[in-house]
Amino acid sequence: MRYLAVVLFFSLTACTPTPEVWFRTYIIENTTDTTVRISFFKEGSPVPGMFSEAVLMYSERLVGSRNRLDVDPSMSETLEGLPISSFRSADSVLFVFNDTRRLSYTNIGATVFSEPLSRNLFRDSNYEAIGNDEFLYKITEADVERAEDCQGDCN
Amino acid sequence: MKNYFSKLRKPLALLFVLFLASCTQEEIVEAPEVAEAPQIKTETALVLGEQLENPYSVENMQKALNSLQKTGKHADAAKSRKINTTHLYVKFKPTTFDELDMLKQDSTLVLYDYPLDREIKKNGDHYHDPNVPRNKPTPQYASVKVDYQIPSVKYKVLAKLHIPDEDGDFSADKIESNVDKSFSYDLVDESLRLTGNLDEGDIGSSLSAKSKWRPAGTIRVWDNVVGNYIPVSGVQVLARRWFTTHKGFTNAAGYYSCDGRFRRDANYSIKWERYEFSIKTGGISIGLGGFSASGSQAVLNGPKRRGDWNQDLGVRNSTAVRDTQQYYAIIHQGALDYYYGSRLGLGSPQRNATFRRQMKIAAVRDGGRSSHARQRRIYKGADISLKAWGDDSDEVYGTITHELAHSAHWVLDKSSYNRIVDLGYVDVFFSEPLFNGDNPLYPRARNARRLLETWASTIEIVLTRRRYINTLRVNNYTYVNNDYQARTIADWPFYTSAGYDMLETVNQRTTPRLNNALPIDNVSGFTIVQLERAMRGVTTWEAWRDNLFRQNPTNGTRNNLNQLFANWN
Numbered sequence A: 001m002r003y004l005a006v007v008l009f010f011s012l013t014a015c016t017p018t019p020e021v022w023f024r025t026y027i028i029e030n031t032t033d034t035t036v037r038i039s040f041f042k043e044g045s046p047v048p049g050m051f052s053e054a055v056l057m058y059s060e061r062l063v064g065s066r067n068r069l070d071v072d073p074s075m076s077e078t079l080e081g082l083p084i085s086s087f088r089s090a091d092s093v094l095f096v097f098n099d100t101r102r103l104s105y106t107n108i109g110a111t112v113f114s115e116p117l118s119r120n121l122f123r124d125s126n127y128e129a130i131g132n133d134e135f136l137y138k139i140t141e142a143d144v145e146r147a148e149d150c151q152g153d154c155n
Numbered sequence B: 001m002k003n004y005f006s007k008l009r010k011p012l013a014l015l016f017v018l019f020l021a022s023c024t025q026e027e028i029v030e031a032p033e034v035a036e037a038p039q040i041k042t043e044t045a046l047v048l049g050e051q052l053e054n055p056y057s058v059e060n061m062q063k064a065l066n067s068l069q070k071t072g073k074h075a076d077a078a079k080s081r082k083i084n085t086t087h088l089y090v091k092f093k094p095t096t097f098d099e100l101d102m103l104k105q106d107s108t109l110v111l112y113d114y115p116l117d118r119e120i121k122k123n124g125d126h127y128h129d130p131n132v133p134r135n136k137p138t139p140q141y142a143s144v145k146v147d148y149q150i151p152s153v154k155y156k157v158l159a160k161l162h163i164p165d166e167d168g169d170f171s172a173d174k175i176e177s178n179v180d181k182s183f184s185y186d187l188v189d190e191s192l193r194l195t196g197n198l199d200e201g202d203i204g205s206s207l208s209a210k211s212k213w214r215p216a217g218t219i220r221v222w223d224n225v226v227g228n229y230i231p232v233s234g235v236q237v238l239a240r241r242w243f244t245t246h247k248g249f250t251n252a253a254g255y256y257s258c259d260g261r262f263r264r265d266a267n268y269s270i271k272w273e274r275y276e277f278s279i280k281t282g283g284i285s286i287g288l289g290g291f292s293a294s295g296s297q298a299v300l301n302g303p304k305r306r307g308d309w310n311q312d313l314g315v316r317n318s319t320a321v322r323d324t325q326q327y328y329a330i331i332h333q334g335a336l337d338y339y340y341g342s343r344l345g346l347g348s349p350q351r352n353a354t355f356r357r358q359m360k361i362a363a364v365r366d367g368g369r370s371s372h373a374r375q376r377r378i379y380k381g382a383d384i385s386l387k388a389w390g391d392d393s394d395e396v397y398g399t400i401t402h403e404l405a406h407s408a409h410w411v412l413d414k415s416s417y418n419r420i421v422d423l424g425y426v427d428v429f430f431s432e433p434l435f436n437g438d439n440p441l442y443p444r445a446r447n448a449r450r451l452l453e454t455w456a457s458t459i460e461i462v463l464t465r466r467r468y469i470n471t472l473r474v475n476n477y478t479y480v481n482n483d484y485q486a487r488t489i490a491d492w493p494f495y496t497s498a499g500y501d502m503l504e505t506v507n508q509r510t511t512p513r514l515n516n517a518l519p520i521d522n523v524s525g526f527t528i529v530q531l532e533r534a535m536r537g538v539t540t541w542e543a544w545r546d547n548l549f550r551q552n553p554t555n556g557t558r559n560n561l562n563q564l565f566a567n568w569n
Helices: A002-013 A141-146 B002-025 B058-071 B075-080 B097-104 B178-194 B206-210 B324-340 B374-379 B393-412 B414-431 B443-471 B528-533 B541-551 B558-566
Strands: A022-030 A036-042 A054-056 A061-063 A067-069 A092-097 A101-108 A128-131 A134-139 B047-051 B087-092 B118-122 B140-145 B155-161 B216-223 B228-231 B236-241 B244-249 B255-257 B266-271 B277-281 B299-305 B311-313 B359-363 B384-386
Touching: A022 A054, A054 A061, A092 A141, A101 A141, B058 B075, B058 B155, B058 B178, B075 B178, B216 B324, B216 B393, B277 B324, B299 B311, B311 B324, B324 B359, B324 B393, B324 B443, B359 B393, B384 B393, B393 B414, B393 B443, B414 B443, B443 B528, B443 B541, B528 B541, B541 B558
Parallel strands: A022 A134, B216 B311, B277 B359, B359 B384
Antiparallel strands: A022 A061, A022 A067, A036 A054, A036 A092, A092 A101, A128 A134, B047 B118, B087 B140, B087 B155, B216 B228, B216 B255, B236 B244, B236 B266, B244 B255, B266 B299
């Protein structure tokens, strides 16, 4: 009887082992007229694959890897640093605008972020919910203005 | 028993009601031909065209012979030649998936889901006979030698064939003399002409018709973590012309060369299947996943051509796996490596054998929670329902590895595995408040679920790291959540880092910042085989810990096992 119950249970729900899962995808969009080159690093070296360098023109988006969570994000105590996992566990990001100006953000672990906190790319709270478990970070003209002049060396 | 049954009665009744209410919605449905980007290929069914006149039937070959005799060409040879039956064109009609599996036991039998004497109007990645219900196996078509011992599965001989120009590398009856060879070629050409199957370009082109070529090429897949196309190994590539199929397997460089030659065009294809496993089209699951009994065999029907077929799967520069063939290829690679590659000494997932069956993997185009459930064999469903659509390449690879690790766990210790599943997923359903199955409150359910998933996650991390670091040579590579080292205790209560923590030397708690959110890990120096050995006879988190302590007296960190495991209590 017990085996039958097990069979019935699995057959009907097909849920071995399927606990609930939540998703969170972080997306970066360039809303400026400048060309933005985005590079992610971990411990000083480029992260592998597509996030080592991406170029965004106006209105283009870079979609981070989808995060799976065991618990409801609204219940999470450590959600703030989650965007790191979307970009292959990077600890810094470099924005280069039109190959002339640069701006970077860092995180140490998942809770210590570089200033200005309100613009740090690695903070969950700097993203806007746009539905379908997707969250958007907009690169704005203010970011371009705040960026430093590379003085010939933007890397 | 009576008491237990009375406990079960209410939930079972509710389940039954739920089943009746929802089963029609649980069918796998085909996704619409729209995806996130227009260039991405989704599942499409192969479309058959007209019935073709069979040039290799004994009757048509006889007509061709008569015609040659009349023209006076090869007069002597034509007189002495007899059109005997060399092959049979067979339609197998398995009525159950067990019978289909029986057919597949014979690796020399090349089976096709679609008839070999029909025009292919539109290529697709699967075909199911519209006259056969989706929950029954579709008929299988094959050409077999006339003396072949046909398995005891219902079949029908559709045609007796005379195939004089089969040129396989290992054919026992290869054509010997040049005179015979030339005559056979002309005989086939004449039959192709009489049956209207000689392509326009072939008429009068004796050179192109008689020089032979060997099907070969390279199969690669886009990997967004590598940022390039990488070889797919162990893929069986088929090249078919009418009733003759030559096969080849890709090597580590993705290169294949088939075991025979053709004079004319051949249809290339890939069947995402090996003896040990088979990938099924999963469609999109609505609601409850895994109802994949009706999933068709995943295939890639390539071009009809003369010459190499080099195929790159997936869209260049895509940042996630959202191409069906790319999805199949990465799942194939993960399963192939687990079954046929070096497993670092780990046990195998359940193998195929007489009275067993292949591992069936439903490649579901959904990003939910994947699952392994042997119980689905009861109704011939897929063992694994894989839902990694839209993930990074390495996560797709890791996820199939994870699910196969569950199967290997079952093989390692069936009784304990069943008990863990029972505790973690079944008991919780019956003993806790109804509809709370996904959020178990009882510690013993959390305990069992954590054990089951942590062990599979450990193998997932280890084998995926091995592929990306050792095989693909990706610099600065870490798996998801920095090899799980960024996973907090609260947010990841089941899929924990504990197993991998015992293999590496990082103590997450000493990395600043997260205070108590990350586990204390002062354990290291264990091997994956030691971890596996300690899983035997284990049904609780603590029992695994205790086995590890007892079995590994020389590990200098074993006294910290209590501390490590206690992170998740």
